Amino acid sequence: MKKYKNQTLLLLIIALFILPFFLNSYWLDVLTLVLFYVVLTQGLNIVVGYTGLLDLGYAAFFAVGAYTTAILMTTFHWSFWLTLPVAFLFAGIAGVIIGTPTLRLRSDYLAIVTLGFGEIVKILATNLEITGSASGIYGIPRPAIGSYIMSTQKDFYYLILIVAILSVIAVYRLGRSRIGRAWIYIREDEDAAEAMGINRIRLKLLSYASGAVIGSIAGSIFAVKMSAIAPLSFSFLQSVMILLAVVLGGLGSIPGVVIGAVLVIVLPELLRGADDWRYLIFGVSLVAMMIFRPQGIWPSKNGTEDAADMDENEKSNDPNQSMSV
Amino acid sequence: MEIILQILIDGLVIGAFYSLVALGYTMVYGIIKLLNFAHGDLYMMGAFIGFTFLSIFTGDGGVNTGLLGVGIVFIGTMVIVGLIGMGVERIAYRPLLLAPRLSILITAIGVSLSLEYTSMIGWGASYKVYPIKLPNDGLQILGTQISFAQIGMILLSALLMLGLRLFIDKTIYGKAMRAIALDQSACSLMGVNVHKIIALTFFIGASLAAGAGIMSGVYYGTINFMMGFIIGLKAFTAAVLGGIGNITGAMLGGLVLGILEAFGTFYLGGSWKDVLAFGILILFLVFKPTGILGAKEMERM
Numbered sequence: 314m315k316k317y318k319n320q321t322l323l324l325l326i327i328a329l330f331i332l333p334f335f336l337n338s339y340w341l342d343v344l345t346l347v348l349f350y351v352v353l354t355q356g357l358n359i360v361v362g363y364t365g366l367l368d369l370g371y372a373a374f375f376a377v378g379a380y381t382t383a384i385l386m387t388t389f390h391w392s393f394w395l396t397l398p399v400a401f402l403f404a405g406i407a408g409v410i411i412g413t414p415t416l417r418l419r420s421d422y423l424a425i426v427t428l429g430f431g432e433i434v435k436i437l438a439t440n441l442e443i444t445g446s447a448s449g450i451y452g453i454p455r456p457a458i459g460s461y462i463m464s465t466q467k468d469f470y471y472l473i474l475i476v477a478i479l480s481v482i483a484v485y486r487l488g489r490s491r492i493g494r495a496w497i498y499i500r501e502d503e504d505a506a507e508a509m510g511i512n513r514i515r516l517k518l519l520s521y522a523s524g525a526v527i528g529s530i531a532g533s534i535f536a537v538k539m540s541a542i543a544p545l546s547f548s549f550l551q552s553v554m555i556l557l558a559v560v561l562g563g564l565g566s567i568p569g570v571v572i573g574a575v576l577v578i579v580l581p582e583l584l585r586g587a588d589d590w591r592y593l594i595f596g597v598s599l600v601a602m603m604i605f606r607p608q609g610i611w612p613s614k615n616g617t618e619d620a621a622d623m624d625e626n627e628k629s630n631d632p633n634q635s636m637s638v
Numbered sequence: 639m640e641i642i643l644q645i646l647i648d649g650l651v652i653g654a655f656y657s658l659v660a661l662g663y664t665m666v667y668g669i670i671k672l673l674n675f676a677h678g679d680l681y682m683m684g685a686f687i688g689f690t691f692l693s694i695f696t697g698d699g700g701v702n703t704g705l706l707g708v709g710i711v712f713i714g715t716m717v718i719v720g721l722i723g724m725g726v727e728r729i730a731y732r733p734l735l736l737a738p739r740l741s742i743l744i745t746a747i748g749v750s751l752s753l754e755y756t757s758m759i760g761w762g763a764s765y766k767v768y769p770i771k772l773p774n775d776g777l778q779i780l781g782t783q784i785s786f787a788q789i790g791m792i793l794l795s796a797l798l799m800l801g802l803r804l805f806i807d808k809t810i811y812g813k814a815m816r817a818i819a820l821d822q823s824a825c826s827l828m829g830v831n832v833h834k835i836i837a838l839t840f841f842i843g844a845s846l847a848a849g850a851g852i853m854s855g856v857y858y859g860t861i862n863f864m865m866g867f868i869i870g871l872k873a874f875t876a877a878v879l880g881g882i883g884n885i886t887g888a889m890l891g892g893l894v895l896g897i898l899e900a901f902g903t904f905y906l907g908g909s910w911k912d913v914l915a916f917g918i919l920i921l922f923l924v925f926k927p928t929g930i931l932g933a934k935e936m937e938r939m
Contacts, residue, residue, distance in 0.1 A: 361740075367740055367743055367744075369747075414920055414923065414924040417924070417927075418923060418927070421671075421672075421673045421739060421743060422878075422923055422927070424673070424743055425673065425871075425874055425878075425919070425923075426919070426920055426923055428871065429875075429916035429919050429920060430916070432871070432912065432916060433912075433913050433916050433917070436909065436910070436912055436913050437913070440909045440910065549867065553747060553751065556744070556747075560744055564740075589758065589759050590755070590759065592751050592754070592755040593751070593752055593755035593759065595748075595751060596747075596748045596749065596750070596752030596753075596754075596755060597748065597752050599744060599745065599747060599748025599751065600729075600730045600745050600748035600749060600752065602748075603734060603741045603742070603744055603745040603748065604733050604734065604745070607741045
């Protein structure tokens with residue numbers, strides 16, 4: 314069974330590598346966007362899916378990566394590859410900065426703080442001189458490997474594809490490591506986890522920081538692919554779309570989250586005519602999803618808290634309702 | 639001195655809007671521990687529905703809107719948005735009342751998106767200009783300019799808040815709300831219809847937000863389908879500032895936030911005032927999560 318699964322995965326990856334030769338540039342662009350979302354959702358999956366911390370400002374880390382790369386490349390003429398570690402560092406610091414005040418907070422306060430933090434990053438980007446104010450940064454140079462300058466659509470497709478595969482592997486491995494299991498314990502029962510000797514503070518910060526670093530990679534690549542960035546790309550709606558992809562696919566489940574990313578990007582493209590309706594449809598589907606299938610399309614095997622709790626509730630729902638006269 | 643007084647008055651008007659929206663936030667949180675992300679969008683709905691009614695009344699030679707007409711529109715809109723609030727509770731939140739926090743928070747985001755984009759499809763994405771303009775005349779006190787409209791709005795908000803305070807303190811429904819905030823299952827054992835009281839809470843919260851929505855539409859002159867998002871955050875900040883779940887705290891928090899923001903706008907410029915508000919929010923959550931009136935945490939509402 315396991316061997317069979319590996320073969321399917323290998324076939325899928327090979328298919329993804331040869332696909333650009335058969336697609337027109339429009340669908341190649343859509344596919345590239347999907348891969349960006351795969352990376353972003355993997356990062357958020359660590360924070361929301363594994364650790365159970367609701368983050369409504371995830372686009373902020375995407376922004377940190379994009380702006381770090383853009384500023385270093387345009388103002389200081391750094392090579393793209395050199396900007397990456399700096400972006401990681403900044404994103405990690407940003408993750409810890411946002412994580413620290415939220416450590417004492419419960420889920421709902423935490424959601425609001427992350428939301429506020431996301432907005433602050435966006436307002437900073439809109440108002441600071443160095444980030445190019447509202448018009449953003451443009452004319453970001455192309456990255457080069459040796460003497461080859463990456464400029465075509467296919468180049469960036471392969472770049473993000475490799476990063477997406479690496480991030481999927483990394484998040485998968487993390488989830489099964491000692492750290493990942495500790496995150497899941499924290500999600501299931503924080504107090505019990507602490508009683509078992511898990512350092513809750515360190516692990517929560519680590520969760521934020523690793524999620525942030527993965528988000529920043531997507532941001533850095535986004536900056537060089539678009540060669541121009543503006544604060545509008547890092548709004549609250551962007552954060553919600555990433556969260557939606559994670560929730561839709563199934564919190565904590567890697568194949569689910571990948572499917573979520575595909576759905577969130579491809580469905581609106583298919584519904585092109587109904588452009589005005591797309592966020593409305595998403596809003597309604599979020600509500601419907603939470604009511605009818607809170608565990609997502611492809612739930613993770615070790616069962617999220619939500620799934621287990623929902624079953625319990627369904628049993629206890631009726632007597633509770635009939636109690637009130 | 640005059641400038642400081644002027645800022646204070648402007649801040650008081652904005653603060654009154656924040657307070658009205660924050661009340662709904664804090665009531666819903668107090669009673670079922672739900673952060674209603676969609677609450678700011680009910681404020682936006684109020685602004686738009688009020689806009690539509692006022693357009694019908696004032697549009698080409700229709701009924702002449704006097705103060706009475708505006709009053710009818712005001713109350714009508716509050717009732718309609720109140721009903722929308724109840725509908726949201728019934729459809730989206732009630733089935734999830736016992737679900738984990740994460741699910742119900744995500745539902746609230748979904749409701750917020752649905753309301754925003756319903757409004758965008760219904761009224762369009764562009765800014766709308768409010769059909770009635772406020773007269774600019776007013777009083778000169780100590781060298782500051784206060785328009786009658788500003789006085790009216792502050793008075794009206796105060797009246798609504800006083801009404802709510804009396805409703806919660808004196809009526810049997812208010813008593814039921816306070817009881818549910820303390821212990822929901824004990825209440826239902828004592829024969830309180832918990833769902834009905836929760837629905838009533840949503841109705842009151844939504845209609846207060848709608849009242850603030852119309853007033854701010856008239857005050858600023860333009861409305862937009864995204865206006866609810868930022869005010870929802872501000873109102874939440876106000877609620878936290880005052881101590882979430884605490885009605886008097888929400889009123890106080892709104893006023894304090896409005897005044898702080900007015901000063902921030904004056905000294906730092908308009909684009910930084912939101913950073914100021916969120917900064918206050920984060921600082922309060924970290925250092926004093928119970929808010930200004932946090933000592934009364936034991937009995938909410």
